[in-house]
Amino acid sequence: MSISFPHLLFKYTSICGIFLFCIIGSCVRGYAQHPITLLEGEQLGDIAWEDARAFTVVTRSTLNRLKATDEGIPPNLQALSDTAFAAFEKKDNYRAYRLFMRFMAMTRDSSSGEGTELAASYNLVxxxxxxxxxxxxxxxxKPLFSLGHPLSGEYTARLSLRGTKGVVDERTLPISSVRAFDSALSTTGLPEGRAGVRYELRDPAGKLLLRVTRAFLHTDTMSSRLKILQTRLKILHGENIASRGASQRAAIETIEYIVAHLEEMHAKYVGDLRRTAQPMVMKYRRSGRGLTWRGAINIPADIDLAETLSSALLAGEDPLKKSSGDFHLAYQSAVDSQLVPYRIFVPEGYTPDRSWPLIIGLHGASGSENTWLDRRRRGETENLCKHLSQERGYLFVAPSGRGPFTGYRRIGGQDVMDVLDRVLSIYNIDPERVYLTGHSMGGGGTWILGLRHAEKFAAIAPIAASGRWVRSRHVKPHADLPVLFSQGAKDMVALAEPARRTAKLLAKYMTNFTYTEYPDDTHNTIWYTALPSIFDFFDAHGRKEKGKSKK
Known part of the structure; x- marks a missing residue:
């Protein structure tokens, strides 16, 4: 039977079309077709965007380190990371989480198998x-996904309720299939104070796969103190104390913020990202190792603060007029009516009789308003930021940025400016000596807000933020703004080469620009090394005197 040329052409183009359709379909989905990216099983529970986001920075830094080696990035890891990032960009949290977790296991544990997948599946609630x-x-x-096949043997999970004096209750759970397990642990015998549930997972051979602790607080006094604060708030609202001035309003909103979070803590489990993350996220981020709980409020400091503020208000006093030290404040946002926290350090000796300089510090990704004033080097007991602020006579304020990942854009950037306005209304701040600094994502926020609102700041000091988006049109209108740009040469997150290019551009257009590169510093160490020089820079730069009287 003869076959005509048109028939052959149709057959050939049809086959090519099907092949091309498959390729295009794969590209449209955005996922690389590589065996290492294939996922068995099905999703059983929700995975938070934050748990997927937690690995983006560390994955990029790992890739940068591998890229700098003679061997380069292995093809399987490149395919795995590419597919994970593609899933993350598409907000496919489930797929991104599993692939990032697989990447971490292969680069940190040198393996990825059934045990790692099982450990990544379970959340501790x-x-x-x-x-x-x-x-x-x-x-x-609670399992987040199934594995798509029966387990090869019996795994063992152990849950132990422990306090500062040891274990008071525990359960051992044999795991022969992926399913949920519920346990009730008694707090009888648990001493008051820090406590936690330690979760261990072992494979059929007894090898430890995971050990993390979900910390909480055990106390008999918190409920009664909460009730007293709730009663005081009703009285303060009834007398309309907030209308008497900026200080009174700030105190009321701070008490409201603290009470709201105390109520939430009694009703469910909450905490900062390191305390509420999935157990395997906690493992790879090296958190969940002890009994220290951290969250939206600091216990017991913020409860003490709420009691002090409410007592002063009920006595008709201005609670913040001569206050000093390190504490939380909050304000109600005009954007969405949410109570938004910020942290402030007021140096000892502060008096409203004269004006004081102010530094605003922006935290990096995964951080909070607590980052700047809590961070310490290992083995050190004093926070460097508070030490320098006290020594040099600065107020220091750290906004939340409306969360750990906003990048200080839109509502995150508005928060910074709102906090500045609030602090200016409460304290006697010299408007000619207001400064802005930030680390990593906070350094990016320093570039964004410092250039957008240059008239507000006497100088800015971004740290470990390449500013690769900065162009001449951004800096030309603010050529006289003093800028100190600090970068670590060994930074594998915010690389030095893009920072050098930004520095070269800014040096061309800005009249008071300084770039300092520290040869031995990484992304995490640059903050400590650069901070004294940043305070020196701020000491040396103030705007032209325009009068310092408080209006």
Whole structure:
């Protein structure tokens, strides 16, 4: 039978079309077709965007380190990371989380298999953040996804409720299939103070795969103190104390913020990103190792603060007029009516009788308003930022940026400017000596807000933020703004080469620009090394005197 040329052409083009359709379909989905990126099983629970986002920075830094070696990035790891980032960009949190976790296992543990997948599947869920004597704490091991095949053997999970004096209750759970486990642990015998549930997972051979602790607080006094604060708030609202001035308004909103979070802590488990993350995220981020709980409020400091503020207000006093030290404040945002926290350090000796300089510090990704004033080098007991602020006579304020990942854009940037306005209304700040600095994502925020609102700042000092988006049109209108740009040469997150290009551009257009590159510093160490020089830079740069009287 003869076959005509048109018939052959049709057959050939059809086959090519099907092949091309498959390729295009794969590209449209945005996922590389590589065996290492294939996922078995199905999703069983929600995975938070933050748990996927937690690995983006560390994955990029790992790739940068591998790229700098003679061997370069292995093709399988390149395919794995490319597919993980593609999933993350598409907000496919489930796929991104599993692939990033696989990448971490292969680069940190040198392997990835059933045990790693099982450990990544389980989340540890507590029903409360604050417990009382003789309470029962309900703990759940909740699978986020199945593995797509039967387990090769029996794994063992151990849950132990422990305090500062050791274990008071525990459960051992044999795991022969991927399913949920519910346990009730008694707090009887648990001493008041720091506590936690330690979760261990071992493979059939007894090898430890995971050990993390979900910390919480055990106290009998918190409930009664909360009730007293709730009663005081009703009285303060009834007398309309907030209308008497900026200080009174700030105090009321701070008490409201603290009370709201105390109520939440009694109702469910909450905490900062390092305390609420998935257990495997905690493992690879080296958190969850002890009994220290951290969250939206600092316990017991913020409860003490709320009691002090409410007592002063009820006595008719200005609670912040001569206050000093390190504490939380909050304000109600005009954008969405949310109570938004910020942290402030007021040096000892502060008096409203004269004006004071102010530094605003922006935290990096995964951070919070607590980062700048809590951070310490290992082995050190004093926070460098507070030490320098006290020594040089600065107020220091750290906004939340409306979360750990906003990049200080839109509502995150508005928060910084709102906090500045609030601090200016409460304290006697010299408007000619207001400064802005930030590390990593906060350094990016320093570039963005410092150039957008250059008239507000006497000088800015971004740290470990390449500013690769900065162009001449951004800096020409603010050529006289003093800028100190600090960079670590060994930074594998914010690389030095893009920072050098930005520095070269700014040196061309800005009249008071300084770039300092520290040869031995990494992304995490540059903050400590650069901070004294940043204070020196701010000491040397103030705007032209325009009068310092407080209006």
């Amino acid at each position: 507590l029903n409360r953040t604050i417990t009382n004597t003789d309470d029962t704490l309900h703990v759940q091991l």
